[in-house]
Amino acid sequence: MRRFLDSLIKPTRILVAISGGSDSTGLLLALVEALKATPNSSMSLCAVTVDHALRTESGDEAHQVAAFCRSLEIPHLIKVWQGEKPKAGMMAAARDARYALLSDAAENMNADIVVTAHTADDQLETLAMRRERSEQPSIGIADLLLFDRRLWIARPLLGCRREAIRDYLRARHVAWIDDPSNEDLKYERVRIRSRLKEGDIVANTDGAGELRSGIATLAARWLDRYFVFHSPWIGHLVQAGLLAETEILSYAVARLAAVFGGQPFALSRKQTEDVLAFIRRAEPGRMTAGRVVFDLRRDGLFLGREDRGILPLTLATGASGVWDGRLLIENAAPMDIGIVAGRAEAQTTHLPKGVVRRALATAPRIVDMRGHEASVKVAGKVRVTPYFSPFDRFLTRFDFIFAQSLAAAFGARPYPKPPLGLIDGKSI
Incomplete structure (x- = not known):
């Protein structure tokens, strides 16, 4: 003590x-x-x-x-x-x-x-x-x-x-x-x-924990360099990043998949190995794992939520909730609202049309209790922020640095720093 x-x-x-x-x-x-x-x-x-x-x-x-x-x-x-x-x-x-x-x-x-x-x-x-x-x-x-x-x-x-x-x-x-x-x-x-x-x-478990922390730190640097987030919820790993060492790519891809799939746990070892084998083949195409579509193209790998199993969310005025494990919705509007998948509008973008189309199909749409599109005034009172399912509920110190880099990439608020500077002489 x-x-x-x-x-x-x-x-x-x-x-x-x-x-x-x-x-x-x-x-x-x-x-x-x-x-x-x-x-x-x-x-x-x-x-x-x-x-x-x-x-x-x-x-x-x-x-x-x-x-x-x-x-x-x-x-x-x-x-x-x-x-x-x-x-x-x-x-x-x-x-x-x-x-x-x-x-x-x-x-x-x-x-x-x-x-x-x-x-x-x-x-x-x-x-x-x-x-x-x-x-x-x-x-x-x-x-x-x-x-x-x-x-x-x-x-x-x-x-x-x-x-x-x-x-x-x-x-x-x-x-x-x-x-x-x-x-x-x-x-x-x-x-x-x-x-x-x-x-x-x-x-x-000290060795396993410190090894995990070390890989997470390297993966955070990799994320800063090779990962780009595009709205609405499109992840892009540029081509050069796909050549990273297996340990770094496995750690990062497994957790990015959990984030984009709205899942509390990283991909299993088998799923991760399958995704990495798909990447290593370097042949344009798509595969799905952990509710995420991995779309490999000449300019890199795109990640997005697959278009199924997305349940609606109803929020009373003043209430908040997590929608699809991906977004925190806070309703400050003077009425009850619903959040459903599927946004119609598409902004001009340099991204592949198929990637954007899938992203729009899985993006949130704010509706009233009759299912009609909410007015601009109502929608303006609804706050939508990223929610990282593998980290926002329970985040171990071993994953802290990676999660911090992820928050920065999404433009989300940073995680609070630990109130400990050292644990048994080891820097956090």
């Missing part, structure tokens, strides 16, 4: 996510002790407990945590996941709700960064789960993550084993709460945990 605090840009207000379990209790206590050992520090702590309201006893447990925080003189909030819970995809929905509530709490408490208590055991389980789903190498849980383009979340305990944290708490006679859902085999993580042996070694 002292190394983590030393890495922070000061002054900093740290929001600790604490459930009452051993990991998060140890995290808060270690931060308290580390700060006490740092006299006249410009840093301060606050805490939040997210009550997912999935168990009848969760409310009482949240209040126990609140009492523990009071004993440490740490300001504390309880945030409850309200509303009906989904019957399928519970873990993913709970994760999204948790991060949204953490973000709200950070705003409420004027915190600059959130810390969560993911441990080396969590890393081991995550890598095991991802190995079962895919042969692609994984960096596992990232030590630093940007949520929703506004909140940096750090995981300073990723190098610590859970039992070591519990030994730390036992030595201080501090109890913790055991969540029974951690033993429920209906959850994939619990099933994986039950199969792992106590002596299993946590894979060192």
Whole structure:
């Protein structure tokens, strides 16, 4: 914790996510002790407990945590996941709700960064789960993550084993709460945990993470030099850029495809290999992968959304939403609106007509609730900005530099810089 605090840009207000379990209790206590050992520090702590309201006893447990925080003189909030819970995809929905509530709490408490208590055991389980789903190498849980383009979340305990944290708490006679859902085999993580042996070694993901970060940095330079964005949503990779090294081209093309396809994940390894083989053949033509049409011509490769599966979006006045995973729409008009695909007008352009035609067919059109074209006055009150599905919700520090170059290429606002200058002596 002292190394983590030393890495922070000061002054900093740290929001600790604490459930009452051993990991998060140890995290808060270690931060308290580390700060006490740092006299006249410009840093301060606050805490939040997210009550997912999935168990009848969760409310009482949240209040126990609140009492523990009071004993440490740490300001504390309880945030409850309200509303009906989904019957399928519970873990993913709970994760999204948790991060949204953490973000709200950070705003409420004027915190600059959130810390969560993911441990080396969590890393081991995550890598095991991802190995079962895919042969692609994984960096596992990232030590630093940007949520929703506004909140940096750090995981300073990723190098610590859970039992070591519990030994730390036992030595201080501090109890913790055991969540029974951690033993429920209906959850994939619990099933994986039950199969792992106590002596299993946590894979060192530093090498994989730094390799990913290094490739992302090279890909960002490549993007600055060879990628051109044309409205409406046409990507152009100039011919010289297609001769780049395989690692750089694979990384960049897989993520550009996710951006133009409105998908939260990069292309799979197989899809990426197919696209690169198509590029290497150097024969003019088209192929589709990840909802993106790749159109190879003499002057380079054009990327655009394929013309199918584009669902309409309805927005009440004052509301906002993401359309097709590609655009953030904010409705400041005094009426409800709809967003549909297909724009009729075409501006004079030097781009290939087929590329422009497909782009217009997948471009947004603002309509009223009867499906009629919205007036110029109404349309002028609707703000449309790029949304990068693989980065705007969750962005790891390993992809940060590439995402920053992407935002610049689209003329979008930059991502906020991390509140850490170094992690264990390594520059971010």
